[in-house]
Amino acid sequence: MPGPYDAALKQLLDTRGPDWVSWLAPRVGLPAGVTADPLDPDLSVVQPVADKVFRLRPQELGLLHLEVQSTRDETLPGRLLLYNVLLGSRYDGPVRTVVLLLRREARPGLTGVVTRADETGHVYHRFEYRTVPVWELRADDLLAGGLGTAPLALLTDDAEPRLPEVVGQLARRVEREVPAENARGVVMSCGFQLLGMRYDEGDIRRLVAGLGAMADIKDTRVFRLLAEHLEAEFKAKFQAEGRAEGARETLLAQLQEKFGAVPPEVEARVRAAADPDKLAAALRQILRITAPDELAL
Secondary structure: OOOOOOOHHHHHHHHHHHHHHHHHHHOOOOOOOOOOEEEEOOOOOOOOOOOEEEEEEEEOOOOOEEEEEOOOOOHHHHHHHHHHHHHHHHHHEEEEEEEEEEHHHHHHOOOOOEEEEEEOOOEEEEEEOOEEEEEHOOHHHHOOOOOHHHHHHHHHHOHHHHHHHHHHHHHHHHHHHHHHHHHHHHHHHHHHHHHHOOHHHHHHHHHHHHHOOOOOOOHHHHHHHHHHHHHHHHHHHHHHHHHHHHHHHHHHHHHHHHHHOHHHHHHHHHEEEEEEEEHHHHHHHOOOOOHHOOOOO
8 A cells, every 4th residue: 555645545545444444344244233343453573564455253254364456567467466375373273364446447457356377377276355445446335334445435436527526525524514613624634645646736726616615515524624635735846846847857967967868778768767756866876887778776
């Protein structure tokens, strides 16, 4: 899960774990009404840490392991197999693994099956997991479920043509069902961060305008929080992107000045770099490297 949306989803998983188990249960063949207790996902004997693990009740149902993915990661299938074996060894019992895909770019390579074969082609290990592509789900189904998973509605294709309506429904539920201000803020803050995963600044501003036209939303604390949060979120985001773009162009210019030409593979690496601090460190390398391909990014 590590990434810009890790903290948001971790808050939902930590504060509203039962909602997630109830929502995932029918997707992994668990009986209706199953409950669960969160377990420590740290597998530090060999360093890996899974995203979230639950002990299901009744206990013979074993464990539910959830990984949340927003980007493509070719190492993930192998890690899922490792997590599955380690969790089964540590906690005993069957382990059901689910990968929640937040964006389409996370899907390539995730077939639901991991196999290991020897040199003759004999399969000596076969492991199956389930994937849940959020964009394919129905927003209304998520909004009608537990509040812990309701913010996922904002990432569905179904929500896109009626985004102000969907955000408004989520906001009304939070206002109605969550009395504590800080708890209300956790759910809505996670929703705001998920919006930034799919929509750009213009989309978000149109969303705020659409919500402002809803009489029962525009004067609520949730709406004011949304407007303030998004303003700060996108200001920071675009400032960072602007700094990165400037650093990329400066770095390429310095490489051309020193070496005359920049190999295409080096230019591609520079243009793909997004971290302004790493780009700044790369600029400082110009004085000591003797060839463009020595540049570390």
